[in-house]
Amino acid sequence: xxxxxxxxxxxxxxxxxxxxxxxxxxxxxxxxxxxxxxxxxxxxxxxxxxxxxxxxxxxxxxxxxxxxxxxxxxxxxxxxxxxxxxxxxxxxxxxxxxxxxxxxxxxxxxxxxxxxxxxxxxxxxxxxxxxxxxxxxxxxxxxxxxxxxxxxxxxxxxxxxxxxxxxxxxxxxxxxxxxxxxxxxxxxxxxxxxxxxxxxxxxxxxxxxxxxxxxxxxxxxxxxxxxxxxxxxxxxxxxxxxxxxxxxxxxxxxxxxxxxxxxxxxxxxxxxxxxxxxxxxxxxxxxxxxxxxxxxxxxxxxxxxxxxxxxxxxxxxxxxxxxxxxxxxxx
Amino acid sequence: xxxxxxxxxxxxxxxxxxxxxxxxxxxxxxxxxxxxxxxxxxxxxxxxxxxxxxxxxxxxxxxxxxxxxxxxxxxxxxxxxxxxxxxxxxxxxxxxxxxxxxxxxxxxxxxxxxxxxxxxxxxxxxxxxxxxxxxxxxxxxxxxxxxxxxxxxxxxxxxxxxxxxxxxxxxxxxxxxxxxxxxxxxxxxxxxxxxxxxxxxxxxxxxxxxxxxxxxxxxxxxxxxxxxxxxxxxxxxxxxxxxxxxxxxxxxxxxxxxxxxxxxxx
Numbered sequence: 001x002x003x004x005x006x007x008x009x010x011x012x013x014x015x016x017x018x019x020x021x022x023x024x025x026x027x028x029x030x031x032x033x034x035x036x037x038x039x040x041x042x043x044x045x046x047x048x049x050x051x052x053x054x055x056x057x058x059x060x061x062x063x064x065x066x067x068x069x070x071x072x073x074x075x076x077x078x079x080x081x082x083x084x085x086x087x088x089x090x091x092x093x094x095x096x097x098x099x100x101x102x103x104x105x106x107x108x109x110x111x112x113x114x115x116x117x118x119x120x121x122x123x124x125x126x127x128x129x130x131x132x133x134x135x136x137x138x139x140x141x142x143x144x145x146x147x148x149x150x151x152x153x154x155x156x157x158x159x160x161x162x163x164x165x166x167x168x169x170x171x172x173x174x175x176x177x178x179x180x181x182x183x184x185x186x187x188x189x190x191x192x193x194x195x196x197x198x199x200x201x202x203x204x205x206x207x208x209x210x211x212x213x214x215x216x217x218x219x220x221x222x223x224x225x226x227x228x229x230x231x232x233x234x235x236x237x238x239x240x241x242x243x244x245x246x247x248x249x250x251x252x253x254x255x256x257x258x259x260x261x262x263x264x265x266x267x268x269x270x271x272x273x274x275x276x277x278x279x280x281x282x283x284x285x286x287x288x289x290x291x292x293x294x295x296x297x298x299x300x301x302x303x304x305x306x307x308x309x310x311x312x313x314x315x316x317x318x319x320x321x322x323x324x325x326x327x328x329x330x331x
Numbered sequence: 332x333x334x335x336x337x338x339x340x341x342x343x344x345x346x347x348x349x350x351x352x353x354x355x356x357x358x359x360x361x362x363x364x365x366x367x368x369x370x371x372x373x374x375x376x377x378x379x380x381x382x383x384x385x386x387x388x389x390x391x392x393x394x395x396x397x398x399x400x401x402x403x404x405x406x407x408x409x410x411x412x413x414x415x416x417x418x419x420x421x422x423x424x425x426x427x428x429x430x431x432x433x434x435x436x437x438x439x440x441x442x443x444x445x446x447x448x449x450x451x452x453x454x455x456x457x458x459x460x461x462x463x464x465x466x467x468x469x470x471x472x473x474x475x476x477x478x479x480x481x482x483x484x485x486x487x488x489x490x491x492x493x494x495x496x497x498x499x500x501x502x503x504x505x506x507x508x509x510x511x512x513x514x515x516x517x518x519x520x521x522x523x524x525x526x527x528x529x530x531x532x533x534x535x536x537x538x539x540x541x542x543x544x545x546x547x548x549x550x551x552x553x554x555x556x557x558x559x560x561x562x563x564x565x566x567x568x569x570x571x572x573x574x575x576x577x578x579x580x581x582x583x584x585x586x587x588x589x590x591x592x593x594x595x596x597x
Contacts, residue, residue, distance in 0.1 A: 098396065099386070108389040115390070118487055194541035215433045216387065219458065228408045229438030230386040 001279045001295075008162065008302035009279035010295060012248025012282075012312040013149045013177065022146055022314030023173045024055035024287065028124055030141035032059040035122035038126040042066045042121040044307075046110040047077055048169065049240030050285060052126030052315050053171070057091035063093075067091040069110040075239040081318045086268050103243045106215055112181040126276035127170025128247035131218030135248050135256075142176025147308050150180050157307060163298065165187045166259065166311035167290040169240045171247030173313035178259060191250060192294045194236035195263035201226075205234040206263040208254055216244065221251040235324070237266035238286035272296055273316065273323060285314035286323070334426035334454045335479050335502040338377050339537040339558065342591075348594045349559030350550075350585055351539050353380040353430060353513075355398030357407025359545055359575045361415045367570070370584035372425040375591025377559065378503075378539075379425050380457070381414050382514055385432040389458040392514030394564040397571065409439050413451045420452035426553040428455035428481055445472045455479035455497070455502045463499040470499055471551060483507050484530060486522045499532035506557065507542045515564045516543035527556045547593035562590055 002010045015023035028045075035043060043060045045068070047053030053069040060067035069086050071158035073095040076083050076165040098107040107130075116121040128138040146164075153161055166174035166180060168191040181187045204210065207222040216231060223245040224232040236242040253259040261264050264272070272292035277283050284292060288311065294312045302308070316323070324330055342349045352371050356364050368379050382388075384402030388395060403423070406520060409431075416427055429448065436458065448456065455478055461469060463482055473480045479502025482495055497504060506527060509520040520543070527538055536541045540553050541561025556559050571585050574577040 104387065108387055112392070112512045115485075115534045213437075215437050215460070217389065220437075221436075221470060225434065226436075226440065228410075228436040230403065231434075 001276065002281065002299070003277055005296060007300040007304065007319045007321070008298070009304070009310045010299055011153065011161070011307065013145060013309055014205045015145060015173065015311060015313045016282070016284065016288070016315035020051070020055045020058050021317065022051040022055065023142060023161050023176060023198040024052040025058065026144055027054070027126065027138050027141040028055040028059045028178070029133060031124040031137070032063055032065070035065070035124070037200060038122065039121040040120055042117065043124055044068045044110050044113050045069070045123055045124045045126060045258065046070045046103065046104065046106035047126060048072070048242060049238065050086070050318055051240065051285070052261045053091070053093070054082050054085045054089070056124050057086040057089035057128070058109040059090060061089045066184040068095050068113065069093050069111070070106040070243065072096050072100070072106050074101040075103065075106070075229065078316050078322050079239050080321070088170050102239065117124045127172040128175045128249060129170040129217070129219055129245065130318040135219070137251060138172050139175045139179055142172050145173065145176035145179060145311060146180035149177060153307070154258060155307060158186050161307040161309045162186070162188060162302070163306070163308045165192065165291045165298070165308060167192045167287050167313060168246060168250060169194070169243055170251045170298045171286060171310050175247060175249055177309070177311045178253070182258065189258070190294055190298070191259055191261045193261060193263040194234040194238055194241035194290060195265040195268070196237070198267060199263070203235050204263070205236045205244065206240050207244070208261040209263055211247060219245065219248050220244050221248040236289065237269060240285070240287040241290060255276065262294060264290040268293040270323065270326065273319070282312070283316040284312055285322065286319045333380060333477055335428065337502060338426050342377065342558070346559045348554040349377040349379040349537070349539065350375060350591050350594060351541070351559050351561040352376040353382060353563030354476050354560060354566055354570060355382040355384055357384055357402035357405045357413045357417065358398045358567070358570055359401055360405040360578060361367035361407060363409055363417050363579060364574070366580045368419045369423050369581060370580050371587050372423045374584040376425065376587055377596065378428060379410060380428045380561065380563070381416070382430040382431045383409055385429070385435055385448065388432060388513055392512040392564060394515070394568050394571070395513050409435050409444065413447050416451040416453050417527055426454045427452070428479070429453060429459055430459070431445055431459050433458050441469060442472055444533050445478060449476040451476055453478065455481050457481040457505060463496050466499055483506055486510055486520065487521045487528055490529065494533055497530070497536060500536060500593060501570060503539045504534065505538040505561065506530060506538050507538045508540050508553065511542065511544055511560060513542055513564055515545035515568065517545065519549055523553065523556045526560060538562055547589045551592045551593045560594060
């Protein structure tokens with residue numbers, strides 16, 4: 001890819017190689033240990049793309065706990081492979097039929113379950129969002145991404161990278177990569193949101209482009225809302241980025257100009273998905289493909305002595321059917 | 332003393348229990364909300380809780396979620412609800428509490444919403460998703476406007492937190508009688524007696540018990556433990572059944588009357 005793009009040297013942080021296929025397991029493993037310590041016997045979680053659901057179903061199986069996963073009905077369809085995986089792992093997948101039937105509604109339903117069953121249940125929230133201490137806790141469990149990347153790049157290149165790139169849905173893989181580099185003033189960072197079909201109301205999930213300050217699901221952050229404060233519909237080809245709010249630490253990093261936030265449209269993400277597959281033999285998740293789309297745009301503008309680390313937050317097996325349909329590859 | 336405090340003081344001096352009725356504003360439309368409020372006042376409701384519809388009502392069960400959706404579909408906005416309270420006030424002194432999610436107030440402007448609520452004739456606000464730990468500005472603004480901030484206590488609320496909640500609350504304490512979201516239940520919770528006892532030790536504020544009361548018989552049972560009961564989903568469900576029919580106001584207020592009779596007889 002570095003050769004094909006002709007510019008900065010590109011490194012991929014291979015979170016797609018983790019067990020269950022994405023960075024999500026870092027957080028699920030940490031939280032289930034806490035659940036065990038607190039004496040909880042039942043686990044619930046929300047999931048968008050299904051990666052967090054699969055990771056949570058996996059650790060619940062390993063620790064012998066009952067597990068219920070809430071997933072929007074639309075996401076159950078477009079990420080069907082992950083629904084099967086969760087069921088095989090022994091979790092109950094409850095499709096959520098409210099609202100636009102995607103990630104936001106799954107979070108609402110998980111919170112309703114949690115307040116009802118809080119005595120025996122721990123809610124393993126999957127992203128750096130929600131009421132305190134979730135944003136801090138999830139970031140701390142995910143900072144292993146940045147800690148490893150930092151150590152590995154210093155070993156390999158004896159210097160820090162010039163640019164970090166990661167996709168931002170709720171923001172857990174990106175905050176995990178960014179956090180250990182925040183004090184390194186020369187390391188620039190780019191978070192990539194879902195541009196969907198373009199920055200028009202209800203056509204995207206780029207909170208920093210079309211959003212404003214609000215409070216949703218226990219957090220004050222940038223959210224997509226209308227003039228009265230009702231939460232707006234969102235769209236992205238990627239279920240994991242299709243969400244109306246963004247983690248509060250990202251809002252802080254944006255307001256302090258420490259991290260730049262851009263977006264990639266569905267079309268650019270699909271192009272990046274295919275490009276990585278063809279150039280490197282790696283099929284990335286559609287979420288991570290948004291980060292790759294930004295790399296494809298930025299790398300050629302940088303000189304050959306510059307370095308980028310992009311977070312390949314998950315693998316794309318779950319997306320194969322959807323991409324094949326969209327690109328007419330079924331013949 | 333605002334209308335809520337006055338009403339509870341009156342009930343106390345008469346040795347009566349209070350009835351708090353919740354409905355979603357704008358379900359099926361704001362004119363119906365106005366008519367229902369006036370009819371409830373005549374039917375024996377002591378406090379009206381008006382839900383301002385929100386797209387993501389995560390403390391609500393399905394019945395109230397659907398009511399919020401109908402409210403949004405009928406074009407209900409926070410500003411529209413304030414106007415409706417103004418028009419109710421021309422004909423009724425029933426105490427009114429808004430039941431609302433924080434983002435709507437954040438967007439409207441917290442100070443502006445509180446001031447306009449007071450101007451419209453509302454008496455209290457219950458913000459479902461504002462924990463008392465984050466409520467300093469809000470409590471101050473409410474006090475300045477002469478409105479009652481109402482807070483929730485749940486069966487799982489620890490003692491220390493009960494203390495902090497009763498210090499922040501005014502008007503009444505909303506005791507959520509069971510873990511969970513709003514909605515009707517076939518039986519009443521077994522922990523009500525113990526928890527209301529604990530709350531009683533810490534505050535003189537009236538205790539209103541809600542979440543899950545669905546018929547006059549349950550209303551009577553629960554009323555024993557508190558100063559008032561709150562009925563929401565069961566009333567909202569009746570509204571859903573009636574929709575925009577001509578009998579909406581008469582049938583739903585009849586039901587409210589049956590709840591009132593059940594708790595005021597003893």
